Amino acid sequence: MSGFLGRLRERRAAAVARLPRWWNRALAGTLIAFGIVLPFFFPADSGFMNGTIIAVAYAVMSLGLNIVVGFAGLLDLGYVAFYALGAYSLGWFGSGFFFKLHVHVLVSPVASTLQGVHLNFVLILIGAAAICAAAGMLIGLPTLRLRGDYIAIVTLAFGEIIGVVAVNGQSVPVGGGMTLTAGNLGISAVDAPYFPGIGSFSLLNLRPWYWLILAILLLVLFVNLRLRDSRLGRAWVALREDEVAAVSMGIPLVKTKLLAYSVGAAFGGMAGAFFGTYYTEVNAGQFAFGFSIFILAMVIIGGLGSIWGALVGGLTLGYINNYLIPDVLNDLPSKFGLHFQLTQVEFGIFGFLLVIMMLLRPQGLIPERRRRLELTAQIAAEDAQLAEAPAGEVTVILPPGEGAA
Amino acid sequence: METTTISPTLPTVPVRPLAAVRQHVGQWGLIAALAALPVYYGIHDLVFGYQAGYVAGHQVIHHDLSNLGYNFAQGLSNGAIWALIAIGYTLVYGIIELINFAHGDVFMIGSFTAVGLWGVLGLSPGINPAWLVGGLLLTLIITMIVTGSLNVLIERVAYRPLRSAPKLAALITAVGFSFILQNVGLLWRGGTPQSVPDLIGVQQTVFTIAGVPIQRGYILVFAVMIPLVFALSWFINSTRAGRAMRATAQDPEAARLMGINVNATISLTFLLGGMLAGAAGLVYALYETNVWYFQGFKAGLIAFTAAVMGGIGNVRGAVLGGLIIGVIQALSDARLGPQWTEAVVFGYLIVIMTLRPRGLLGEETREAG
Numbered sequence: 001m002s003g004f005l006g007r008l009r010e011r012r013a014a015a016v017a018r019l020p021r022w023w024n025r026a027l028a029g030t031l032i033a034f035g036i037v038l039p040f041f042f043p044a045d046s047g048f049m050n051g052t053i054i055a056v057a058y059a060v061m062s063l064g065l066n067i068v069v070g071f072a073g074l075l076d077l078g079y080v081a082f083y084a085l086g087a088y089s090l091g092w093f094g095s096g097f098f099f100k101l102h103v104h105v106l107v108s109p110v111a112s113t114l115q116g117v118h119l120n121f122v123l124i125l126i127g128a129a130a131i132c133a134a135a136g137m138l139i140g141l142p143t144l145r146l147r148g149d150y151i152a153i154v155t156l157a158f159g160e161i162i163g164v165v166a167v168n169g170q171s172v173p174v175g176g177g178m179t180l181t182a183g184n185l186g187i188s189a190v191d192a193p194y195f196p197g198i199g200s201f202s203l204l205n206l207r208p209w210y211w212l213i214l215a216i217l218l219l220v221l222f223v224n225l226r227l228r229d230s231r232l233g234r235a236w237v238a239l240r241e242d243e244v245a246a247v248s249m250g251i252p253l254v255k256t257k258l259l260a261y262s263v264g265a266a267f268g269g270m271a272g273a274f275f276g277t278y279y280t281e282v283n284a285g286q287f288a289f290g291f292s293i294f295i296l297a298m299v300i301i302g303g304l305g306s307i308w309g310a311l312v313g314g315l316t317l318g319y320i321n322n323y324l325i326p327d328v329l330n331d332l333p334s335k336f337g338l339h340f341q342l343t344q345v346e347f348g349i350f351g352f353l354l355v356i357m358m359l360l361r362p363q364g365l366i367p368e369r370r371r372r373l374e375l376t377a378q379i380a381a382e383d384a385q386l387a388e389a390p391a392g393e394v395t396v397i398l399p400p401g402e403g404a405a
Numbered sequence: 406m407e408t409t410t411i412s413p414t415l416p417t418v419p420v421r422p423l424a425a426v427r428q429h430v431g432q433w434g435l436i437a438a439l440a441a442l443p444v445y446y447g448i449h450d451l452v453f454g455y456q457a458g459y460v461a462g463h464q465v466i467h468h469d470l471s472n473l474g475y476n477f478a479q480g481l482s483n484g485a486i487w488a489l490i491a492i493g494y495t496l497v498y499g500i501i502e503l504i505n506f507a508h509g510d511v512f513m514i515g516s517f518t519a520v521g522l523w524g525v526l527g528l529s530p531g532i533n534p535a536w537l538v539g540g541l542l543l544t545l546i547i548t549m550i551v552t553g554s555l556n557v558l559i560e561r562v563a564y565r566p567l568r569s570a571p572k573l574a575a576l577i578t579a580v581g582f583s584f585i586l587q588n589v590g591l592l593w594r595g596g597t598p599q600s601v602p603d604l605i606g607v608q609q610t611v612f613t614i615a616g617v618p619i620q621r622g623y624i625l626v627f628a629v630m631i632p633l634v635f636a637l638s639w640f641i642n643s644t645r646a647g648r649a650m651r652a653t654a655q656d657p658e659a660a661r662l663m664g665i666n667v668n669a670t671i672s673l674t675f676l677l678g679g680m681l682a683g684a685a686g687l688v689y690a691l692y693e694t695n696v697w698y699f700q701g702f703k704a705g706l707i708a709f710t711a712a713v714m715g716g717i718g719n720v721r722g723a724v725l726g727g728l729i730i731g732v733i734q735a736l737s738d739a740r741l742g743p744q745w746t747e748a749v750v751f752g753y754l755i756v757i758m759t760l761r762p763r764g765l766l767g768e769e770t771r772e773a774g
Contacts, residue, residue, distance in 0.1 A: 145762060150758060157752075158755065160751050168744050168745060300577055304573075347584045347587065348589070351583065351585040354584075355585070358577050359563075
């Protein structure tokens, strides 16, 4: 059996080697083009479009969390904090919530007559990323001396504190009769994204929303890919694999860890701001601990540390949560004579998926190359191969850019 | 209670002067942080007084510490429940270094089982006291068996297969099981808090010490908690199985070489933790007179905070931490408002982690140095 698999793997490697150099780019281009034209195959206000938009936004969060948990190995159980901060950035700077102020920057003609702070969505997106990056550093600071499970607990505590502040923000005055948040009432009537020349987005036509979040996803994906192969990305992986060894090789611990937190947080904030405007309100009830686990489940089911895994995991769980369970399978239990709906137990389903995934395929759907090598016995095989090869033929493969340094 | 510590200890390394200073700052900083709330409110009560009620339409302002004492009494008895749960966390962490996220939900299942058994046994507030006490004892035993077995089952299914995998894997299955149990609870008793019959009249005052009314509930909680904690520390310190637990906590590999059945010992640890959680579940249902599928999640986080505060892996520490967290909670409930309590407790957790990651009574471990 293993001989057969080995031959199969060799064939595959040979086939990949025969592919022309432009193949990867062509594949990526085709996928992006497919992503762009996808909405034309579905009605502009369909449930499937809605599910797709949310799934893509989840994928953005999943890619962000993957940097913290997957690359840097810092188990963050409070990622919902950045969802909350991103969404509140939108609530604060893109609605009439701060009703005493009158600030308008590049917003639609309608919004520019309203009271409150109204900034263009792109500015809010940048602001949300900046706020979350700062918050990520703040959350990272107390965890610097800690490892493993203790980091998980501190981040969890931060996430819960932000949730509590969001719920009780109604009673926190910020001056002029205005409060910090609107608690469970929610900040409603937030601005829809507006771009000069395109106009305001409307929930009757979901296509522009889709393209917007797709653009954010592509940006985040690009940054992720570049970071992974950068000096910083390698430093994260080194810290994850062996902190003591990495530090003694001269990797700055504090800077590297804090950057992981803040980059991951910034992406979460961007997705949070998008969710704020897409759901048309910012409600404190959205920011529960379960959400952190939900995003973590995406990263893990995809494959810790794997960018494509995080993407696929985010899209898969996003579709399951927002299309499959509520729209397709919801009344399944009642067909078996049980009196509950599947949406009630969705977190139970995710819990079950997590357990099954860990027991059967701990490396995830699309594991990172390094982890796959660790988990299969390939390293041993390669070592044996190297030992057998004549001394002159052994080639040392360095990652690009490292040989010269 | 001399050697209840079961966390792995490291050989002491020579301490550099700066590190020693930092260690003291950590220890005293933590104690100062813990004392801040009670001292502040004590002074506040003495100087400004507190409103003790109305007489003939006028506010009665008292200038004494009995209000603070009332907070403490309530907090300590709440904290005794957290202590029972926290022991489960600390035992499991001590032996396999896993935060058993599902533990809080095992406690919740304990509450639900107990309330279900009351219905089966026909326990209600007005019945013959002898039968009530007997019924409650029976409920306690059955609940402890149920939750203990549940905890062992979870270990067998979700943690044992991952013993050699990275630690993250087991933590994630623990979170997964927590969600599964929560949803079992949700389907069992619905999504809203349900009130259960007040079987023993928890709020009746039995006697008063220095103006602090001692209610039946307080006595109940300690009457269950103290014997259980003593039984547990006797078990860990004085029995063969307890010695096997301590040995496994120190070094599983060496323990196995010495002929200890490590898997059975770990199962035993989960059994003990689960049984204490079940007892806590019954006491919680009696004391709070309501149950909710989400109670386990919150209690779990609070109890874990307590275990960390006391020094994880340390049974005495878990009890101490539970009592302290209970008092912080009661003070925050009464003075700041219950809606902020969660934030206050977690704020304390972060302060502890920053100042003294190993907790009040804990030793240095690999995780938190």
